[in-house]
Amino acid sequence: MQTKRMTYPGRFLPYALLAPQVIVTLIFFIWPAGQALYQSLLREDAFGLKTTFVGLENFARLFRDGSYLNSLSVTAVFAIGTTLLSMTVALLMASTVNRMIRSRTTYTTLLVWPYAIAPALAGVLWWFIFNPSIGIVPYMLEMVGYRWNHRNSGSDAMLLVIFAAAWKQISYNFLFFLAGLQSIPQSLIEAASIDGASPTKRFWTIIFPLLTPTTFFLLVVNVVYAMFDTFAIIHATTAGGPAQATNILVYKVYADGFVGLNLGSSAAQSVILMVIVVALTMIQFRFIERRVNY
Amino acid sequence: MVENRPWANLIAHIVLISGVALVAFPVYVAIIASTHSLSGLLQGTLPLLPGGHGIENYTRMWQSGVSNAGAPPAAQMLWNSFIMAMAITVGKLSISLLSAFAIVYFRFRFRMFFFWIIFVTLMLPVEVRIIPTFQVAADLKMLNSFAGLSIPLIASATATFLFRQFFMTIPEEMLEAARVDGAGPLKFFKDILMPLSVTNIAALFVIMFIYGWNQYLWPLIITTDPDYYTIVMGIQRMTSEENPQWQLVMAAVVMAALPPVLVILFMQRLFVKGLTETEK
Numbered sequence: 001m002q003t004k005r006m007t008y009p010g011r012f013l014p015y016a017l018l019a020p021q022v023i024v025t026l027i028f029f030i031w032p033a034g035q036a037l038y039q040s041l042l043r044e045d046a047f048g049l050k051t052t053f054v055g056l057e058n059f060a061r062l063f064r065d066g067s068y069l070n071s072l073s074v075t076a077v078f079a080i081g082t083t084l085l086s087m088t089v090a091l092l093m094a095s096t097v098n099r100m101i102r103s104r105t106t107y108t109t110l111l112v113w114p115y116a117i118a119p120a121l122a123g124v125l126w127w128f129i130f131n132p133s134i135g136i137v138p139y140m141l142e143m144v145g146y147r148w149n150h151r152n153s154g155s156d157a158m159l160l161v162i163f164a165a166a167w168k169q170i171s172y173n174f175l176f177f178l179a180g181l182q183s184i185p186q187s188l189i190e191a192a193s194i195d196g197a198s199p200t201k202r203f204w205t206i207i208f209p210l211l212t213p214t215t216f217f218l219l220v221v222n223v224v225y226a227m228f229d230t231f232a233i234i235h236a237t238t239a240g241g242p243a244q245a246t247n248i249l250v251y252k253v254y255a256d257g258f259v260g261l262n263l264g265s266s267a268a269q270s271v272i273l274m275v276i277v278v279a280l281t282m283i284q285f286r287f288i289e290r291r292v293n294y
Numbered sequence: 295m296v297e298n299r300p301w302a303n304l305i306a307h308i309v310l311i312s313g314v315a316l317v318a319f320p321v322y323v324a325i326i327a328s329t330h331s332l333s334g335l336l337q338g339t340l341p342l343l344p345g346g347h348g349i350e351n352y353t354r355m356w357q358s359g360v361s362n363a364g365a366p367p368a369a370q371m372l373w374n375s376f377i378m379a380m381a382i383t384v385g386k387l388s389i390s391l392l393s394a395f396a397i398v399y400f401r402f403r404f405r406m407f408f409f410w411i412i413f414v415t416l417m418l419p420v421e422v423r424i425i426p427t428f429q430v431a432a433d434l435k436m437l438n439s440f441a442g443l444s445i446p447l448i449a450s451a452t453a454t455f456l457f458r459q460f461f462m463t464i465p466e467e468m469l470e471a472a473r474v475d476g477a478g479p480l481k482f483f484k485d486i487l488m489p490l491s492v493t494n495i496a497a498l499f500v501i502m503f504i505y506g507w508n509q510y511l512w513p514l515i516i517t518t519d520p521d522y523y524t525i526v527m528g529i530q531r532m533t534s535e536e537n538p539q540w541q542l543v544m545a546a547v548v549m550a551a552l553p554p555v556l557v558i559l560f561m562q563r564l565f566v567k568g569l570t571e572t573e574k
Binding site for chain 1: 396469
């Protein structure tokens with residue numbers, strides 16, 4: 001880690017300055033994370049009277065458990081669906097806004113505000129629109145002969161949560177794509193168009209390759225978002241149902257631990273999630289450092 | 295744009311307007327629904343034009359709430375949300391400023407150790423370690439209190455890293471000059487570092503206020519007393535009933551979404567700065 005050449009000497013002051021952050025972190029972060037690690041190695045009997053040390057048995061059980069494997073694939077579908085949908089729409093919007101000159105700020109403002117809406121509220125809004133008895137979208141779908149019911153149909157429920165999650169994320173992706181587009185030198189694009197490249201060709205051969213770093217970064221951020229920040233969307237709409245069809249990993253940790261009271265298994269799931277998020281954060285951080293250093 | 299093609303501009307506007315319409319549609323539906331009576335909403339399909347019960351619905355939600363669902367008046371839930379969001383924001387900003395200052399401007403034993411303790415918390419969300427965190431808060435008797443709502447969520451390092459990055463870009467000469475003039479560390483922090491960080495602080499303020507306001511799972515498990523319900527989680531309690539009072543739920547949704555949306559609209563420049571610098 002780089003440091004300043006010149007620093008203040010201090011024996012007690014730096015510790016005093018760090019104390020609040022470190023204390024809060026130790027109590028509400030390091031300790032619970034350690035507890036999760038510890039509990040993941042224990043098994044409690046049904047009455048909570050006896051705990052035995054079972055080593056990695058909880059993890060082994062998880063990977064033999066059909067509902068956990070189901071949750072893994074549900075999470076994959078959900079994360080990929082949400083990421084693709086929100087990034088495609090955002091890229092389309094950003095590249096269109098980028099060609100505007102006078103109306104750019106207005107459109108940006110109009111597209112940015114969903115960032116401020118809580119995931120739980122996004123869930124409630126889409127749930128309402130798709131409500132099988134009074135919602136407006138099922139009514140329209142009925143006219144083209146489709147009976148929408150996310151209470152019975154797993155695929156309908158999955159679509160519902162993907163829409164809600166992607167909707168919330170469009171504004172974030174949009175801002176980053178727009179920033180990425182604006183950092184592409186205009187001269188490159190002008191040169192290409194003098195050479196006779198059509199707008200589509202310019203996009204795929206010049207603009208999109210230059211956007212790769214932004215796209216990669218957003219890919220990681222979106223996967224993190226879909227996997228970890230969408231708890232509220234699932235909880236407020238489908239609660240993991242119907243028949244586990246939308247039971248993503250982060251929801252299953254909560255459901256197994258708080259509702260099912262299976263602490264050992266829930267803790268093992270927490271540990272797996274922590275490993276995933278740390279790995280993803282490392283990837284992100286490497287990217288961040290690279291960006292900062294030039 | 296390189297060449298000027300009127301038809302291409304027209305298509306671009308059409309694409310953008312439909313995009314904006316699509317993005318705004320759910321909120322439009324919520325606003326419309328909040329102006330109808332419940333029987334008006336249940337008549338088959340949702341109306342797309344405003345009805346005449348708006349004032350009535352909002353007043354009722356604001357003053358008395360949906361009492362049979364145990365949801366307190368919206369005014370109180372909004373106030374709780376505000377206190378929680380402010381506590382989280384101010385808390386995070388102050389501990390992060392202090393620790394970033396210590397890490398950048400001092401050399402001391404275990405500096406790297408502390409740095410790594412803070413570093414590991416970067417981005418690991420409360421959702422994945424929810425049960426042990428809840429147990430800690432319960433052991434500390436923090437259930438149903440504003441301290442319990444906010445302090446556990448202060449433990450995250452993003453702001454510390456941002457301030458660290460920013461402090462690194464401040465020229466060394468600043469510190470040299472301050473030391474030559476005999477300014478001690480606290481004076482340097484207060485009179486030089488803080489004024490230079492004002493924009494960064496404001497930008498982060500916007501992001502963190504929204505983060506705090508929109509919290510859901512943590513308030514849901516840590517508060518069982520309606521006196522401490524926040525608006526975002528209170529809405530979930532209202533929808534999980536047998537027959538939700540949709541018009542009141544939607545009025546509450548609009549009121550819950552309004553403060554953070556207004557913050558973004560008025561502070562857009564700072565918000566974008568905070569966001570892109572958080573992630574860059």
